[in-house]
Amino acid sequence: MSTPASITDAGIDWPTLGELAHTLTFTAGFNAAVVVASASLLGVAAGIVGAFALLRKRALMGDALAHATLPGIAAAFITAALLGGQGRRLEVLLLGAAVSGVLGVLCVQLIVRHTRLREDAAIGIVLSCFFGLGVVLLSAIQSMSVGDQGGLASFIYGQTAAMLPRDAVLTGVVALLALIAAALLIKEFTLVCFNDEFASVQGWPVARIDVLMMALVVVVTVAGLQAVGLLLIVALLIIPPAAARFWTDRVRTLVILSAILGGLSAYMGATASALLPRLPAGAVIVLTAGVVFAFSMLAAPARGLVAVGVRRVRLSARISRDHALRELVVREKTEASAITPAALASEIGLSPPAGRWLAYRLTRVGLVEREGVGLSLTDRGRTLGRRIDRNHGLWQRYLIDQADVAPSHVDLSADLVEHVLSPEMVERLEAKLTHAGGGAPA
Amino acid sequence: MSDATYAFVSLDLPAALAGVLAALTCALLGNFLVLRRQALMGDAISHAVLPGIVVGFLIAGSRATWPIFLGAAGSALVAVMLIEALRRVARVEAGAAMGVGFSILFALGVLLIEQASARGVDLDAGCVLYGQLEYVNWYPVHDWGRFWTLEHITTGYQTATTTISPDTGLPILIKEGGLPRQLWMLAAVAIAAFTFVGVFYKELRLTTFDPALATALGFRAGLMHAMLMVLVASATVAAFEAVGSILVIAMLIVPAAAARVCTDRYAVQLLASLAFALAAGVLGYIAGAFAPAWVGFEGRALNVAGTMTLVAAVLLTGAIFLAPAHGVLWRGVRRRRLALSVAVEDVLAALYRGDESGDPSRVADLPASALTLKALSVLNARGEIGRAPGGGWRLHEPGRRRAASIVRRHRLWESWLVDEMGLRPDHVHETAERLEHLTSDAGALEPDLPPRALDPHQRPIPPDDDA
Amino acid sequence: MTTLPTHRRPSERDLSARPEHSPDSPLSVHALTVAYRRKPVLWDIEYEAPIGRLVAIVGPNGAGKTTLIRTCLGLIRPAAGRVEFWGQPYRRVRTRVGYVPQRESVDWDFPVSALDVAAMGRYAKIGWCRPVTRSHKAAAMHALGRVGMDRFATRQISQLSGGQQQRVFLARALAQEADMYFMDEPLAGVDAATERAIIEILRELRGEGKTVIVVHHDIQTVPEYFDDALLLNMRVVAAGPVSEVFTKQNLQATYGGRLTLLADAAEALARAGRGEIP
Secondary structure (H helix, E strand, C coil), X not given: CCCCCCCCCCCCCCCCHHHHHHHHCXXXXXXXHHHHHHHHHHHHHHHHHHHHHHHCCCCCHHHHHHHHHHHHHHHHHHHHHHCCCCCCCHHHHHHHHHHHHHHHHHHHHHHHHHCCCCHHHHHXXXXXXXXXXXXXXXXXXXXXXXXXXXXXXHHHHCCHHHCCHHHHHHHHHHHHHHHHHHHHCHHHHHHHHHCHHHHHHCCCCHHHXXXXXXXXXXXXXXXXXXXXXCCCHHHHHHHHHHHHCCCCCCHHHHHHHHHHHHHHHHHHXXXXXXXXXXXXHHHHHHHHHHHHHHHXXXXXXXXXXXXXXXXXXXXXXXXXXXXXXHHHHHHHHHCCCCECHHHHHHHCCCCHHHHHHHHHHHHHCCCEEEECCEEEECHHHHHHHHHHHHHHHHHHHHHHHHCCCCHHHCCCCHHHHCCCCCHHHHHHHHHHHHHCCCCCCC | CCHHHHHHHHHHHHHHHHHHHHHHHHHHHHHHHHHCCCHHHHHHHHHHCHHHHHHHHHHHCCCCHHXXXXXXXXXXXXXXXXXXXXXXXXXCCHHHHHHHHHHHHHHHHHHHHHHHHHCXXXXXXXXXXXCCHHHCCXXXXXXXXXXCCHHHHHCCCCEXXXXXXXXXXXXXEXXXXXXXXXXXXXXXXHHHHHHHHHHCHXXXXXXXXXXXXXXXXXXXXXXXXXXXXXXXXXXXXXHHCCCXXXXXXXXXHHHHHHHHHHCCCHHXXXXXXXXXXXXXXXXXXXXXXXXXHHCCCCCCCCCHHHHHHHHHHHHHHHHHHHCCCCCHHHHHHHHHHHHHHHHHHHHHHHHHHHHHHCCCCHHHHCCCCHHXXXXXXXXXXXXXXXXXXXXXXXXXXXXXXXXXXXXXXXXXXXXXXXXXXXXXXXXXXXXXXXXXXXXXXXXXXXXXXXXXXXXXXXXXXXXXXXX | CCCCCHHHCCCHHHHHCCCCCCCCCCEEEEEEEEEECCEEEEEEEEEEECCCCEEEEECCCCCCHHHHHHHHCCXXXXXXXXXXXXXXXXXXXXXXEEEECCHHHCCCCCCCEHHHHHHHCCHHHHCCCCCCCHHHHHHHHHHHHHXXXXXXXXXXXXXXXXXXXXXHHHHHHHHCCCCEEEEECCCCCCCHHHHHHHHHHHHHHHHCCCEEEEECCCHHHHHHHCCEEEEEECEEEEEEEHHXXXXXXXXXXXXXXXXXXXXXXXXXXXXXXXXXXX
16 A cells, blocks of 8 residues: 555646536536536525524534434335335435434434433434434445445435436425525524514414424435535535624625525535545535635624724724823823833833834824934824823713713723713713713813 | 354454443543533534544554544644634634534545545545444464463554465464554543543532632633543544444443433442443444344344444433433323322312311312322222212221311411411412422421411311321 | 511402403403422412503512513413403414513624614514515614614614613514513613613603503612502512502512611602602
8 A cells, every 4th residue: 555645646637627617607518517506506505594593503403413314314225125116216315314304303302301411412412323323224234135225325425426417406406495485484583593582472483483494404404415415514504604694794694695605615516526536525515615614704894803803903002092192191291301112101001112113103193203212292192182181081080970870881991981982972971970060170 | 262252352352342442431521521511522523533533644654543643633622722713703603613613624534535545545434433343353362372472462463374274275364463452542541531530530520510610719620621622532533443433422422411311419420421331332232243143134243333322322211211310201200199199189188178068079079080080099999088878989087087187288378378478368279279289297387377276268277186 | 457567468458459350451460370390489479450550570589570571471381370461361462562571581692783673573563474664664763763773773783782782672662562561671781871761761651551561670760760569579569559569568578678778768769759758
């Protein structure tokens, strides 16, 4: 056995650009087109259904469900074989998968309701025990003398290439049905996910809506078994909506984006798998989704890490600017000599290098000017510094005077809040304090 | 040594031992996951080690222990940190964070395996899931004439020699060697896990039940958790080749869950989970390896990791139904027993009130349910009541005494509810009806009440017989 | 009269007012007992809510305040007794009853805007599978305007302050255009402006002849904000106009004598409200 030095040095027959273009545009032959199209549709449906599973905080229920389909597939195969039928008929196998998947979900709910075990343990129990049963049944099938059993294992890891056109059409139709149902019921699903108790008070049958949501998860999972495999189908339910969540704060947008991301991942994954040998479709689809997720997590403007990080850095820069200006204003009143950047830094709790950087920044924007080794305020800096000082005083007064009527807000310390006060809030503060009879500090 | 014995020692014993060792180690560690409500972390880790295993394998070029172990531990660590980071920094919901983290790593592993096996590398995804216990073999010494040496037990690899059989003239393969290396690895991880739990017994208890308090007291809850995760990852790696990751997941969760259903005590929890795991390992092996032959499938075997999981599932189901304190079955039995005793007391009280009001057929007021009939027949059999001459029932003396005490309880409760709880007299009957059955010692109420002979409805409270 | 303190005796008023459940009463609770795991948390509750009044449910922690309104709304099955709205069971009149749950009951990171939440109050009117039309959105917007939140209609709810979130919940109930309302601790942990805005809305609702039943944690403000009070501690200690039921004895019975100072203060306030000199 020879061991390659790395995994990339083996000769892979890279497709030509022409082949790539054909597959991407569904013109590479009927089979490939149908397979890629149905996988994409599945991705769209999984994105939509997964969005609601995520919002209902049931993302991992799909994992239990997917693992629980294995014994159903095996049992359906055995039953069909014993009855003399052809074991590997997709409809029969998927029916078995759906039945045992639903049984698995029911078991999770029974365990949670009737024992002291929590949902996470219940999911783990169902997942491993059902899968264990499936493995035993598969090993029993192996020792049976029934032909055409090779395809069964492909349900575990998925094998787009093994899909017949009619399988693909079935997958596509099922995915389309799930999509339509989710589109019709978006309002009800949103309500139940946000506030199930309110929904039930309003007369919505929450349990039945939940069952419907779970049924859609079942349908998508079962439809995706062949393409993605039961170990990874849960990823198609979770990753696209989790990625979409970084981009938006609206359910409708979340669902649409999740559908697009899911569809895109499945489309690209299925294409790559159809073109290149030895690329298992499920894994490629999930990894594509993973790349989309990573990109969303970093780059999304609303909740992406880069955006959040930049905002945080900006706020802390602003806070140290405000502290520095206030310190300089207060100092001007009492002392004649200018302060060095290092001394200023230690006054406002910064390290000397941070102080030098701050002094550089403030000088560059013209709030502060150098005076020998020291720093002094420009006119603009003085005006700004006085305003900051005044806000600080106002807010402190407010906290002292009004703390008893706004007890939940006392934890907002003056040092932080003063930096985020809008002019309108300052006006309100002044009005409030004047009304209270104190008169604002000058 | 007979051929059957030799087959048992060389094939079944090491395989069964590997399964049992893996089960025990995982069950012990699983307790802390289940109690911390992190059961799925075990699931996530055992999926997420796959890329590390493959990379370690590719680098080493063989199934050598250390590269694979390090690779797996590395990717387990990546998985744990990734999931935590997704949850804390990126604010992804906990379940989804786990799903995103482990599925991406697992997909990466699957892809790597497929790429590797394209070039004839001897590793396949199926083995990771269900293990290859058939490769965990031990060929002690074929010829008992040679001495056992330490070397024979500890050498990791078997040697195979071919000789020509003097009888048939055909070549036969003779394998000899020490215990398979999978067993050594499992044993090492088992020792590490048991030592860890033994040394940090009380620290683990504290950090599991109240991580915040533990941290406040100066115990490093986070460190404990990290060490636990490393051990879980090690167990996964040590077990994957022999028993597969599915058994690891099952054993991390199922025995601990079964113990959780049975007991509230920490030490019992740990011991019970080990007992369940041991039973699952042994019985599971028997079910997988031997049972098919017993029922007529000679020479066939089932996947042993799968049957061990199934036995564990059966044990858990049994525990859920039969556990002494929390078992569903006993709860049902207790509920039925209580319902019957309530019905019995209701019948007695109805007959007593009937006597009181001079209308002996009061039992007719009770619901004509199967439960009432059962109560009547129970009381009749005990001789507490008997058939009245004109049809219906009447109280015998033992029944009358008991009935008096029930009615006394009821009326005391009514008095207490009106006087102490400020309820209205015409509302208390229903409430007293529910409460009278739940207390056998109505005397406990008496000190709260002024002595009295009449209840709020001005009916006499029967005197206490024992007084 | 025995030597027992009066609060331990059912008052004369209670005894005379037999529960003749008039179909006009927005809420009548009869012989309601609720148990969690066989431990009773509400005992034999008897209550009839008056029309067009602001009612505070007060009592210590664990008194069963939230349990009472959740049982009224069918979220908890009672062990005994029944609840009727205008003489009918709750499921017949759902749309006429509004509910403002505790703010902590939902995940405020959920991806919806303030307007979306307010519009949820209209869903029961909209019905299955139909989209939220412009007129329903306008109604939701109007409700947001009433609580002073129309400026924040498009904000995601996690970007609102606690008080603003509470007002959005109130707007959702208003958008429902119900005839009576249950509110669970709407004034807990809100800022002064929100407290005033909510009280303003409560008074408007009363002006429209609607009954509002509010679980309230602060007994000091009860006489100022509410007309009626239901003193609850697993059982009804007293119910009726605040000026009548807010007596030192009743409050002590409710709070188990632990809050004597507060009880004194509240009674003094109540008396001052009635024009008596303390």
